[in-house]
Amino acid sequence: MMSTEYNLDDEMRMLLKTVRGFMKDELYPHEDMVDSKGFVPEEIGRQIEKRSKEVGLFAANLPEDVGGGGLSMKAMSLIEREYGKTSHALHSWIARPTELLLACEGDQIERYLKPCVTGEKRELFALTEPEAGSDAMGLKSHARRERADWVLNGSKHFISGPCMPDFAIVFAATGMDETRRGPRKRVTAFLVDVGTPGFEVSEGNRSVSYRGYKTFQLHFSDVRLGPDQILGEEGRGFELAGQWLTMGRVWVGASCCGKAERIIGMASEWAASRRQFGQPIGQFQGTGFKLADMAMGLRMGDLLVADAVVRAEAGVLSDADVSMVKLHCSEMVNRVADDCVQIYGGMGLMEELPVQRLWRDARLERIWDGTSEIQRHIISRSILRPLGA
Numbered sequence: 001m002m003s004t005e006y007n008l009d010d011e012m013r014m015l016l017k018t019v020r021g022f023m024k025d026e027l028y029p030h031e032d033m034v035d036s037k038g039f040v041p042e043e044i045g046r047q048i049e050k051r052s053k054e055v056g057l058f059a060a061n062l063p064e065d066v067g068g069g070g071l072s073m074k075a076m077s078l079i080e081r082e083y084g085k086t087s088h089a090l091h092s093w094i095a096r097p098t099e100l101l102l103a104c105e106g107d108q109i110e111r112y113l114k115p116c117v118t119g120e121k122r123e124l125f126a127l128t129e130p131e132a133g134s135d136a137m138g139l140k141s142h143a144r145r146e147r148a149d150w151v152l153n154g155s156k157h158f159i160s161g162p163c164m165p166d167f168a169i170v171f172a173a174t175g176m177d178e179t180r181r182g183p184r185k186r187v188t189a190f191l192v193d194v195g196t197p198g199f200e201v202s203e204g205n206r207s208v209s210y211r212g213y214k215t216f217q218l219h220f221s222d223v224r225l226g227p228d229q230i231l232g233e234e235g236r237g238f239e240l241a242g243q244w245l246t247m248g249r250v251w252v253g254a255s256c257c258g259k260a261e262r263i264i265g266m267a268s269e270w271a272a273s274r275r276q277f278g279q280p281i282g283q284f285q286g287t288g289f290k291l292a293d294m295a296m297g298l299r300m301g302d303l304l305v306a307d308a309v310v311r312a313e314a315g316v317l318s319d320a321d322v323s324m325v326k327l328h329c330s331e332m333v334n335r336v337a338d339d340c341v342q343i344y345g346g347m348g349l350m351e352e353l354p355v356q357r358l359w360r361d362a363r364l365e366r367i368w369d370g371t372s373e374i375q376r377h378i379i380s381r382s383i384l385r386p387l388g389a
């Protein structure tokens with residue numbers, strides 16, 4: 001039994017049973033087809049969407065008072081862990097709308113938040129730009145005020161989702177603030193509808209991780225936005241983005257643990273059954289020790305995720321705590337995937353087996369939601385800053 005399951009109550013066990021049954025029926029059967037085609041056929045995506053609503057998994061992360069599933073963070077960590085076992089291209093059809101939308105006020109609630117909960121609308125989270133990746137503050141998208149309106153210009157790339165969105169949450173500079181450390185961009189989050197004059201969305205580069213999960217390029221050319229299209233407060237966009245990135249990184253960690261568990265299962269079976277020199281290859285220390293390290297890395301990942309959930313519930317989760325989860329789990333699943341290929345030998349690279357797909361999928365985890373280097377930077381700053389360095 002996996003390390004996170006020994007102390008689950010009946011409700012959590014039921015939830016896991018539902019998620020696993022759903023994945024067995026609706027997601028796993030499509031994995032190979034989606035990876036080889038490089039896209040999720042629309043009818044399959046819509047079927048996942050529909051069935052996930054029927055079993056109560058759609059928008060399960062959002063509170064019940066807005067129509068969501070109202071699941072606890074612990075429950076979400078278990079769900080994300082299960083989803084991590086398969087492709088993002090498939091499980092992203094089970095919407096977990098960004099919690100940023102809870103900042104919607106007045107008409108925005110009916111226009112953006114509720115339709116995302118019911119599945120009538122899909123959103124994108126648009127922060128990254130061609131020249132501003134890790135250095136998010138380097139963003140060039142900007143909006144200037146014209147009387148009560150805002151006029152948005154700029155572009156974004158790598159903005160991902162399962163299908164063509166209905167609107168994007170777009171981060172753009174709306175001025176400069178003087179701070180103790182010098183001038184700092186004021187960044188504001190805007191809700192921008194697809195179809196607004198001057199706003200173009202097109203499919204972007206195709207990733208070899210999670211083939212079929214789409215990235216979009218967004219271009220804004222004098223896009224006129226009303227004051228009611230600001231999400232949260234003007235100039236407070238990064239604070240909003242930070243809130244979402246925080247738990248998002250924990251969910252990435254949970255999902256990496258799920259993927260690692262699946263890969264370890266494959267590696268162990270192969271190590272126990274593939275024979276060379278008259279014995280199972282797992283009996284060679286070079287293979288058996290890999291399995292031991294894999295299991296220990298996974299256990300540590302699960303504990304870090306569980307610890308982050310407890311800290312979040314207690315309101316004491318720091319950025320460095322979150323970075324440790326994201327960093328450890330994403331690097332761990334990459335080591336596990338690479339060692340699994342090694343244990344399979346040549347077969348590990350063959351398209352006929354899923355090992356190479358999981359290895360490709362794992363690679364993205366060290367890059368998105370903040371690269372490993374950025375996570376190390378956050379952790380080291382938390383150590384050095386109190387010392388004045």
Ligand SMILES: Cc1cc2nc3c(=O)[nH]c(=O)nc-3n(C[C@H](O)[C@H](O)[C@H](O)COP(=O)(O)OP(=O)(O)OC[C@H]3O[C@@H](n4cnc5c(N)ncnc54)[C@H](O)[C@@H]3O)c2cc1C
Pocket residue numbers: 125126127128132133134135157158159160161207215364367368369370371372373374377
């Ligand atoms: C499939 C996919 C989906 C994505 N989805 C979204 C999305 O929905 N919304 C969104 O906004 N973004 C999204 N992203 C963007 C993602 O978050 C960025 O790719 C990531 O933050 C890294 O930025 P970059 O690719 O520009 O790399 P760069 O920032 O150019 O980094 C390149 C290398 O330089 C290193 N580096 C950079 N700065 C430092 C530093 N200070 N110290 C040490 N090393 C450093 C990095 O660690 C990395 O190794 C997605 C990306 C991909 C690939």
